[in-house]
C-alpha cells in the first residue's frame with residue numbers, strides 16, 4: 001500500500017498573519033505537518049489557538065476532510081525552523097524588501113531543490129527571484145482568504161521559474177485538494193490587478209459621500225453578483241494589507257486608480273484594519289485571529 | 290422522554306433564545322430561520338463539549354447536527370451512549 005499523499009510533504013509557512021494561519025490550517029487539515037514561523041511571538045500564540053479552531057470550523061462546513069488526522073503544528077521565531085521542509089510558503093507582510101530578505105534567509109537553510117513559494121498579492125515574482133540563489137525554485141501562489149474554503153489558486157510562473165518547480169507545486173496543491181490556475185508574471189497578476197483597484201474605488205465612492213458602505217455592498221452584491229461586497233471583502237483581506245498591495249501596484253503600473261484613497265489610509269492610521277482588528281468598514285464582535 | 294433529555298433540550302432552547310432573541314421550538318429549523326450560521330454552530334460545538342464533557346469530532350462534526358434543538362440533543366445523547374458503551378472517542 002502506498003503512503004497517503006500527505007506523507008510526502010512537510011510544509012513551512014513564513015508569517016502567521018491572516019494568510020499564514022489560513023494556509024497552515026489548509027495543510028494541517030489535510031494531514032500535512034506544518035512549521036509556522038513569525039517574528040512576533042504573540043502572533044504565534046494566537047495561531048496555536050486559531051489553527052485547530054479554523055480546522056474544526058472548516059470540517060463543520062465540509063471544507064476540510066473529517067476523516068484525516070491533522071498534521072502536527074510546530075511554531076518558531078527563526079527561519080532556521082524551516083530546515084527539513086519539502087516546501088516553503090512565504091506569507092509575510094506585503095513588502096518587497098522584507099520578502100526578499102526572508103526568502104534569501106530561508107533558501108540558505110532548506111534542503112537543495114526545495115521550492116520557495118511566495119503568497120505575494122502583487123509583487124512580480126521576477127523581482128523577488130533576484131534575491132534567491134536559485135531563481136528557478138521560486139514561484140507565486142496566490143491563496144485567497146480563507147485558503148481552505150476557496151478551491152482555485154492563482155499560480156504565478158515567473159520568467160525564471162523551472163518546470164520542476166511548477167510540477168512540485170502542482171503536487172502540493174493536489175495534496176491539499178486545490179485547483180491551480182497557472183498565469184504569467186505581472187504586477188498584481190490577474191486577481192489583485194482586477195480586484196484591488198475596484199476595492200479602492202469602492203472606498204472612494206464612500207469617501208466622496210456618494211453612498212454608504214452598506215449601499216455600496218448591497219448594490220455590488222444584489223445587482224452585480226459580487227459574492228461578499230467590495231467593502232466587506234476589503235475588511236476580510238485586511239485594510240493594511242490592501243494599502244500595501246495597492247502601493248505596490250501603483251509603483252509598478254502608474255495606474256492612478258491604484259493610489260490608495262484617503263479613507264483607506266485614514267482607517268489604517270487609526271488601526272481599523274478590518275476583521276482582524278474587530279473594526280474596518282464594518283464592526284465585528286471582537287478581533288478574529 | 291427521560292428527564293435528562295428534557296433538561297438537555299431546555300438548556301439548548303434557553304441558550305438559543307438568549308442569543309437569537311426569538312422563541313425557538315425544539316423542532317424549529319434553525320437554518321431556515323436564519324439564526325444559526327457556521328460560526329454560531331462552532332460556538333454551539335464548544336458549548337456542548339464543555340457543558341456535557343463530550344468531544345464532537347469526525348463524522349459528528351456536520352452542520353446537519355445543528356439544524357434544530359432536537360438534532361443537537363440527539364447528537365449529545367448519541368455520543369454519550371457511545372462513550373457509555375465503551376466504543377466512543
Ligand SMILES: NC(=O)c1ccc[n+]([C@@H]2O[C@H](COP(=O)([O-])OP(=O)(O)OC[C@H]3O[C@@H](n4cnc5c(N)ncnc54)[C@H](O)[C@@H]3O)[C@@H](O)[C@H]2O)c1
Nearest residue numbers: 015016017018019038039040091092093094120121145237
Ligand atoms: N489578506 C489576504 O486576503 C491576502 C490574500 C492573498 C494574499 N495575501 C498576501 O499574503 C501575505 C500575507 O498577508 P496577510 O494578510 O496574512 O498579512 P498579515 O499582516 O496578517 O500577516 C503578516 C505576518 O507576517 C509577519 N512577519 C513580518 N515579517 C516577517 C519575517 N521576516 N519573518 C516571519 N514573519 C514575518 C508579521 O508579524 C505578521 O504576523 C502578503 O504578501 C499579502 O499580500 C493576502
